[in-house]
Amino acid sequence: MGKIEEAIQQKEFKDPFNKAVVNLLYTHSYLVTAQNGLFKPYDISPEQYNVLRILRGQNGNPTTVSSIQDRMLNKMSNASRLVEKLKLKGWVKRTECTSDRRQVDVLITDEGLELLQTLERLVEESNVRVVNLSQEEAVQLNELLDKLRG
Amino acid sequence: MGKIEEAIQQKEFKDPFNKAVVNLLYTHSYLVTAQNGLFKPYDISPEQYNVLRILRGQNGNPTTVSSIQDRMLNKMSNASRLVEKLKLKGWVKRTECTSDRRQVDVLITDEGLELLQTLERLVEESNVRVVNLSQEEAVQLNELLDKLRG
DNA sequence: ACCAAATAGATGTATAGACATCAAATGTAA
DNA sequence: TTACATTTGATGTCTATACATCTATTTGGT
Numbered sequence: 001m002g003k004i005e006e007a008i009q010q011k012e013f014k015d016p017f018n019k020a021v022v023n024l025l026y027t028h029s030y031l032v033t034a035q036n037g038l039f040k041p042y043d044i045s046p047e048q049y050n051v052l053r054i055l056r057g058q059n060g061n062p063t064t065v066s067s068i069q070d071r072m073l074n075k076m077s078n079a080s081r082l083v084e085k086l087k088l089k090g091w092v093k094r095t096e097c098t099s100d101r102r103q104v105d106v107l108i109t110d111e112g113l114e115l116l117q118t119l120e121r122l123v124e125e126s127n128v129r130v131v132n133l134s135q136e137e138a139v140q141l142n143e144l145l146d147k148l149r150g
Numbered sequence: 151m152g153k154i155e156e157a158i159q160q161k162e163f164k165d166p167f168n169k170a171v172v173n174l175l176y177t178h179s180y181l182v183t184a185q186n187g188l189f190k191p192y193d194i195s196p197e198q199y200n201v202l203r204i205l206r207g208q209n210g211n212p213t214t215v216s217s218i219q220d221r222m223l224n225k226m227s228n229a230s231r232l233v234e235k236l237k238l239k240g241w242v243k244r245t246e247c248t249s250d251r252r253q254v255d256v257l258i259t260d261e262g263l264e265l266l267q268t269l270e271r272l273v274e275e276s277n278v279r280v281v282n283l284s285q286e287e288a289v290q291l292n293e294l295l296d297k298l299r300g
Numbered sequence: 301a302c303c304a305a306a307t308a309g310a311t312g313t314a315t316a317g318a319c320a321t322c323a324a325a326t327g328t329a330a
Numbered sequence: 331t332t333a334c335a336t337t338t339g340a341t342g343t344c345t346a347t348a349c350a351t352c353t354a355t356t357t358g359g360t
Binding site: 018022 | 152153154157158159160164165166167168169170171172173174175176177178179180181182183207220221222223224225226273274277278280281282283285287288289290291292294295296297298299300
């Protein structure tokens with residue numbers, strides 16, 4: 001049984017809201033653990049993968065660091081450093097923006113696109129396996145999560 | 151609107167399962183950001199707070215490091231180092247276990263209990279505010295999360 | 301009793317999150 | 331134009347996660 005009370009050996013919660021917060025934190029750890037194994041062989045982290053996805057979403061147009069930051073799952077993460085690591089591995093290019101020299105244009109390379117394609121299939125397949133819900137339940141979960149933050 | 155598509159500016163997802171994974175990662179960041187602000191003034195992190203809660207759950211009985219680890223929300227975290235930090239701040243005591251000298255007995259101090267009491271009220275109130283769901287929806291979310299990991 | 305395997309916990313290293321601060325470039329108003 | 335505020339991105343520091351490795355015990359088989 002996967003009940004949260006057993007998983008963390010806590011008998012009861014103050015109310016369903018507090019239980020939901022703990023349950024979300026625990027489920028997050030469950031998901032992240034599953035993903036880490038996937039990424040390990042490719043020398044890339046889930047966060048770096050996410051940046052590559054954002055860059056590809058631009059269809060060949062360069063993106064600034066702050067624009068990447070805005071689209072990241074974690075708004076507090078540090079896009080600047082993630083881009084630097086991706087550059088060192090040859091998956092993105094960084095060029096000075098001519099119209100505003102404060103900004104930096106970030107562009108995914110062909111190698112980055114290739115890696116992304118490989119990884120994306122693995123991630124998509126893994127996510128379907130890892131989420132032990134029916135299609136309807138998954139839709140319902142999405143609705144609840146969207147509302148939760150509302 | 152709090153829809154995940156707008157929050158991270160992604161038009162569509164492969165399927166509801168993949169969307170749910172992204173939605174969970176994003177919602178986790180939303181929750182953690184809310185919690186961080188709460189803990190800041192008390193010189194304690196959410197993870198350290200969680201360890202104190204586990205220790206108090208033992209009703210005065212000491213707990214070993216590995217037992218703490220088993221009950222943590224994140225099974226991959228490092229209970230040993232968190233205990234060390236709590237000890238430096240005087241919130242836990244660490245004594246060698248006489249029956250098995252590999253083990254370490256960890257016990258929450260009176261100062262730790264006092265801090266915990268203050269924090270717990272704040273956290274519980276904050277969680278109710280932060281989870282923008284009805285009671286029924288929160289129950290439903292808990293059921294879906296438990297099943298998701300099943 | 302002896303030795304190998306298992307266990308508990310500490311520690312080393314890399315990555316990322318949280319947040320403050322800094323420098324450079326740009327915008328704006330007197 | 332000059333002075334000041336704002337924006338962009340880089341960087342510094344602390345904390346935590348992820349995972350490998352190490353030491354000190356304890357256990358279990360022979």
